[in-house]
Amino acid sequence: MPSRTWPLGVGMVLIAGILVAAGLEGAGRRLGAQAALPALLAPGVTVATVRAEDVTVTERYVGEVRSRKRVDIRTLIKGHVLSAPVKEGQAVKEGDVLFRIEPAPGAPGGDRFALIKAPFDGLVGQLSRQEGSVVLAGEALTTLSDNSTMRVYFTVPEQRYLEYMSRRDEDEGKGSTVVELSLADRRKYPQAGKIGAIEAQFDDNGGIAFRADFPNPEGLLRHGQVGTVSMSRRLRGAVVVPQDATFEKLGRRYVYVVDGDRVAHAREVVARDELEDLFVVKEGVEAGEKIVSGGVRQVRDGDKVGP
Helix, strand or coil: CCCCCCCHHHHHHHHHHHHHHHHHHHHHHHHHHHHHCCCCCCCCCEEEECEEEEEEEEEEEEEEEEEEEEEEEECCCCEEEEECCCCCCCEECCCCEEEEEEECCCCCCCCCCEEEECCCCEEECCCCCCCCCEECCCCEEEEEEEEEEEEEEEEEEHHHHHHHHHHHHHHCCCCCEEEEEECCCCCECCCCEEEEEECCCCCCCCEEEEEEEEECCCCCCCCCCEEEEEEEEEEEEEEEEEHHHCEEECCEEEEEEECCCCEEEEEECEEEEECCCEEEEEECCCCCCEEEEECHHHCCCCCECCC
16 A cells, blocks of 8 residues: 655644643643542641630629618608708618607607617618608608628529539539629729529529629628629630631531541531630530631631641
């Protein structure tokens, strides 16, 4: 069979076509291989080890300050005020005279003065009747408050109530829960308090009233004040994760746990407490596990986060 000679231009075109086809096939194989691998670590993505450490957890609640004992001072007879030898805000002792009442004609004891005395040590409130005022039987003349110890009432959600009750026996005797009060000017009240009582029932919003008792030796606290009660406790060996290492989806909180092959897997975590920049984890991860700690939004489940 006679040999066939191709023109030089045609031969070069054929060779070029073969090379291009081979190049496209090789590129396709490389792209396919890359698609089968997880994505590599993106800039700004960091990995850290979950740690356990001692932390102080603080819960804060708005509270109303009330006197340990507060009563209305009333007259039992009709008459008029002869004198009121006390001033508003004055500290009095049990038995001190607060009012002298002259009974109206025909009233019981009309032939003698009626003396109204302080039933206990305390502070005199606003005087609703002055000297010369006519008073009726049962009418309130002032109030008397025992402010030696002040009671601060605040409402705690049910979940926190259950947590407190679960550790109450442990707290008693160890004092592991510290109760403090901050005033309206943000200053911390110098006397530490303690939980004195818990209400018998929950309110309609699912909260329950706690009472914290605070000594008041300087008389700084007064009935009707508002403050913030802080309940702090020390947790030993608590598992913590950075808040920036978490993300939320459908109302649940997750972290990316990194396995031995440096692949990230989304895992739900439950936080028991929140600190300034950390979550104290109740369940989901353990100390020693590795998680994505930075650049969480750049990571997807199954991504490779290291070489």
